[in-house]
Amino acid sequence: MECICNRDIFNIKIEADIAADPFWCSHCGCNLDIDDFPLSRSLKKELINWVTEYGRWLDWSTEEWLPGGKKLEVEHNSYGLLLTEKVKSELGEAYSIHFSSSKMII
Structure with a gap:
């Protein structure tokens, strides 16, 4: 698997963000497709559910807690x-x- 930074991807960051899979290239920050990784179906589901909960602690219209x-x-x-x-x-x-x-x- 290669990234837009033209490197083979071996260094991965797991991070939640809105409307993104939780896998990121540690070199360039490119969002990576969760289905490119040989993970169990149950773990993929847990990860997607976790990402879906990102930011539930904020009022997005005011950016306040x-x-x-x-x-x-x-x-x-x-x-x-x-x-x-x-x-x-x-x-x-x-x-x-x-x-x-x-x-x-904060």
Whole structure:
């Protein structure tokens, strides 16, 4: 698998964002297709569900915290870290994988 930066992809960042798969090239930041990775169907589903929950701690119209938002973000980041460990387990040592948490915490 190659990226737009013309490198073979071995360094991957897992990060949630709106309307994007959770896999990113660590070199150029290109969003990668989750289906390009040999993961179990159940883990892919967990990852997609996790991404879908991104930002539920904010009022997007005002970009302010919702009540309990800081706690929701912490929980989201904790679950993302857990999912990253599952991805590492399923992909083995073929990739260098790291997690990038949401940085909305003030």
